[in-house]
Amino acid sequence: MGEAGKYILFLGCTIPYRVSSYEISARKVLQKLSVELVEMPEFNCCGLPLEPLSHELTLTLSARNLAIAEREGLNILTLCPGCAGMLKKTSKTLREDKSLREDVNKRLRESGLEFKGSVSVKHISQLLVEDVGLDRLKKSIIKPLRGLRVAEHSGCHISRPKKYLEFDDPENPRVLKMLIEATGAKCVDYMDETECCGATVAGIDDKISLSLVREKLSHVKSANAVALITMCPSCHLMYDANQIRVERMFKETYNIPVLHYTQLLGLAMGIPPEELGFDDLRVNPSRIVKYAMEIKARV
Amino acid sequence: MSESEIIKPSKVDPKFRYEVAKMPGGEKLLQCFQCGTCTSDCPIARFNDKYRPRSIIHMAQIGLKDRILDSEFLWLCASCFTCTDRCPQGVEVASVIRVLKNMAAEEGHIPQVFKDLLANLIRTGYVYEIPESRIRRREALGLPPLPKGNSESILKTIQDLKIVKIISK
Numbered sequence: 001m002g003e004a005g006k007y008i009l010f011l012g013c014t015i016p017y018r019v020s021s022y023e024i025s026a027r028k029v030l031q032k033l034s035v036e037l038v039e040m041p042e043f044n045c046c047g048l049p050l051e052p053l054s055h056e057l058t059l060t061l062s063a064r065n066l067a068i069a070e071r072e073g074l075n076i077l078t079l080c081p082g083c084a085g086m087l088k089k090t091s092k093t094l095r096e097d098k099s100l101r102e103d104v105n106k107r108l109r110e111s112g113l114e115f116k117g118s119v120s121v122k123h124i125s126q127l128l129v130e131d132v133g134l135d136r137l138k139k140s141i142i143k144p145l146r147g148l149r150v151a152e153h154s155g156c157h158i159s160r161p162k163k164y165l166e167f168d169d170p171e172n173p174r175v176l177k178m179l180i181e182a183t184g185a186k187c188v189d190y191m192d193e194t195e196c197c198g199a200t201v202a203g204i205d206d207k208i209s210l211s212l213v214r215e216k217l218s219h220v221k222s223a224n225a226v227a228l229i230t231m232c233p234s235c236h237l238m239y240d241a242n243q244i245r246v247e248r249m250f251k252e253t254y255n256i257p258v259l260h261y262t263q264l265l266g267l268a269m270g271i272p273p274e275e276l277g278f279d280d281l282r283v284n285p286s287r288i289v290k291y292a293m294e295i296k297a298r299v
Numbered sequence: 300m301s302e303s304e305i306i307k308p309s310k311v312d313p314k315f316r317y318e319v320a321k322m323p324g325g326e327k328l329l330q331c332f333q334c335g336t337c338t339s340d341c342p343i344a345r346f347n348d349k350y351r352p353r354s355i356i357h358m359a360q361i362g363l364k365d366r367i368l369d370s371e372f373l374w375l376c377a378s379c380f381t382c383t384d385r386c387p388q389g390v391e392v393a394s395v396i397r398v399l400k401n402m403a404a405e406e407g408h409i410p411q412v413f414k415d416l417l418a419n420l421i422r423t424g425y426v427y428e429i430p431e432s433r434i435r436r437r438e439a440l441g442l443p444p445l446p447k448g449n450s451e452s453i454l455k456t457i458q459d460l461k462i463v464k465i466i467s468k
Contacts, residue, residue: 016434016445017427024440043446044424044453052374052400053413054462055323061420064456093323100323107459111452160380161391170384196342196379203412204374211346277440 005131006036007077007122008069010087012233013045015079018241019233021277025262026079026124028271032140033132038074040065048086048157056103062090063104066121067113076121079262081158081232084123089164091117123158124262125175125231126167137182142270143295144184148288150264151225152176152187153216153239155232156196170194179261180229183268190223192216199234202242213238214246217254227288231261241282257285267292306361315362322401324394331356337382337392343375350375352382352392359399368403374410376400404462417466421457424448 015023030037047061066087069076078084094101095117105114122130128137152173159170168175173194180187195216198209216239220228230236240258247253258281266276273289319325337352338344344351349372358367367373373396382392404413416426423429425448434445457463 011446013425013427013429016437017425017429020433020437020440020442023442027442039443040446042424042449042452044448045420045426049416049426050413050420051378051397053404053409053417053466054401054460055397057457057460057462060457060460061453064453097323107456110455111449113456156377156379156381161383161393163383170380194381196377196381198342198377200377200379201343201375204410205347208343208346208375212342275441 005034006038006074007127008040008072008074009037010040010046010065010069010076010078010083011043012078012080012083013049014082014233014237019236019280021280022079022233022236022260022262024275024277024280025260025266028275029262029265029269030124032269032271033136035077035127035132037077038072040068041072042068046083046086047090048082051086058086059090059093059100060104060107062086063094063115064108064111064113066091066117066119067108067115069119070116071113075119077124077127078121079124079233081123081155082234084121084126085157085160085165087121091119091121092164123167123231125158125179128179129175134178134182137179137265141183141268142297142299143268143292144298145264145268145292145295146184148185148227148291149188149225150180150185150227150229150259151190151220151223152180152193152229153197153235154194155230155235156194157232176229176231176261180264183264185264185268187229188223188225190225191219197232197235197238199238202238209238210242210246210249213242214250214252217243217246217256218252220256221254225256227257227259227264227285229259229261229264236260243283255283257281257283257288259285259288270297306363310363310365312362312364315364316360319359319395319398319402322398324391325398327388327390328356328359328395330388331360331386331390332388333357334387336385336387340381340385342379342381343377347375352376352396355396355399356390356392359395367399368406368408373400373403401462405465407465409466414466417463420448421454422450424450424453
C-alpha cells in the first residue's frame with residue numbers, strides 16, 4: 001500500500017517530549033533524500049510504554065495508529081525503534097490471530113476505525129538501507145567524514161525480539177554500522193556493543209539504568225571513539241542527557257558527544273550544522289561539528 | 300528464592316502455570332528447563348541481585364503466584380528481549396514476565412509511573428506531559444504543529460478494558 005517515497009510520520013512520545021534534535025535532523029536529511037512526509041492526522045502513543053499494564057491495551061493503541069494510517073492510505077515511518085517494533089509486532093500478531101483481531105476491531109469501531117493489516121511500518125534506518133539504498137545514500141554525501149572514529153549503539157528494539165521484527169541481526173548488528181560508514185566515518189568495535197541502555201527502568205530504578213550507561217560510556221571511551229551514534233530517542237536520552245548524572249554519581253569524566261545518526265548524516269551531506277539541532281544536545285558536540293566544517297565539500 | 304528454601308503447599312497455586320501459559324506470550328512457560336541463559340545474559344540482573352528472570356520463571360512454574368504478583372522485582376525487567384532471543388527452549392521470557400506484570404496490574408499492583416503514563420495518554424494521546432512551551436517552540440524550530448490526540452475517541456476505544464477501569468476508579 002501507499003506510494004514509494006511517501007510516508008506518514010509517526011513521531012512517538014519521547015521525541016516531542018524531549019528529543020527535538022532528532023526530529024529536526026531527520027526531517028532535514030529526509031527532505032534532501034526526497035522522502036515525502038505526511039503528518040499523522042491524530043495521534044496516540046504506540047502502546048509500548050504501557051505494555052507492562054496490559055497487552056490488550058497496547059495492541060489496541062497500536063492498532064488504532066495502524067488503522068489511521070490505513071485510512072490515509074500510507075505506510076508508516078518512525079524515528080523511534082520502540083514505536084516501529086511495537087507497530088510491527090502488533091500488525092503481525094493481529095494478521096495471524098483472527099480472534100484477537102476481531103476483539104481489537106470491535107473496540108476500534110467505536111471510533112469508526114478498522115485494522116485490516118495492509119500498511120507496512122519502517123524505522124528510518126530501514127528506510128535508508130531498503131528504500132534509499134546505500135549507493136544513493138553515498139552519492140548524497142558531499143563531505144565524507146574521513147578520519148572520524150565513532151561508535152554505534154543500535155539499541156534493543158530495532159531488532160528484538162527477532163521473531164517479530166526480522167530486521168538486522170540483534171547479536172551482531174550491521175545496519176547502523178553500514179549507515180555510519182556510508183558517511184565516510186570509521187565505526188569502531190567495542191566491548192558489549194549490544195548492551196541495553198536501561199531507559200525502560202529509569203524511573204523505576206535509576207541506579208541500574210545509570211550503571212548501564214556508565215558501562216557503555218566506559219567501553220566507548222576505551223575504544224577511542226570520539227562520539228557515540230544512536231538512532232533511538234530513548235537510548236539517546238540515556239547517553240546524552242544522563243551523561244552528566246553518571247559523571248556525578250561515579251565521579252568520572254566521559255565527555256563523549258552523543259549524536260543522532262541523522263545529525264552525522266546531515267553533516268556529511270553538507271547541511272549547515274545550525275539546521276541539525278546540535279544546540280539541543282547536552283554534551284557539547286562542537287569538536288565533531290568543527291571537524292566536519294573543516295572538510296572541503298566535493299563538488 | 301534460595302535453593303534450600305522449603306515451600307509450603309498452601310503457598311502454591313498449582314493451576315497458576317496454566318493461567319500464565321494461556322496468555323499471549325506465556326505459551327511456552329512449561330518448556331523452560333532452568334538452564335539460566337536468561338539470567339546470565341540479563342543486563343538488569345548484573346546490577347541488581349533481586350531480579351532473576353530464571354527464578355521468576357521457576358516461581359511461575361511452581362505456582363508461587365502471590366510472591367510474584369506482590370513483588371517489586373517484577374517491574375525491573377527492561378524489556379530488552381535478550382532473554383527471549385537467546386532462550387534455547389523458545390520461551391519468550393520477557394513476554395512471560397510481561398504476562399505476570401499484567402496479572403499483577405489487574406490485582407492492583409501498579410507502580411505510580413504507569414498510572415501517570417495512562418492518565419497522560421487519555422488526556423493528550425501522549426504518555427508524557429509535553430510542556431506547552433515545547434509545543435509552541437516547534438514553530439520557531441521550523442517543525443510542523445504537533446499532531447493532536449483525540450482524547451474522546453481514545454477513551455471510547457479503551458474504556459472497556461479491565462485495566463483502564465481499575466486505574467480510572
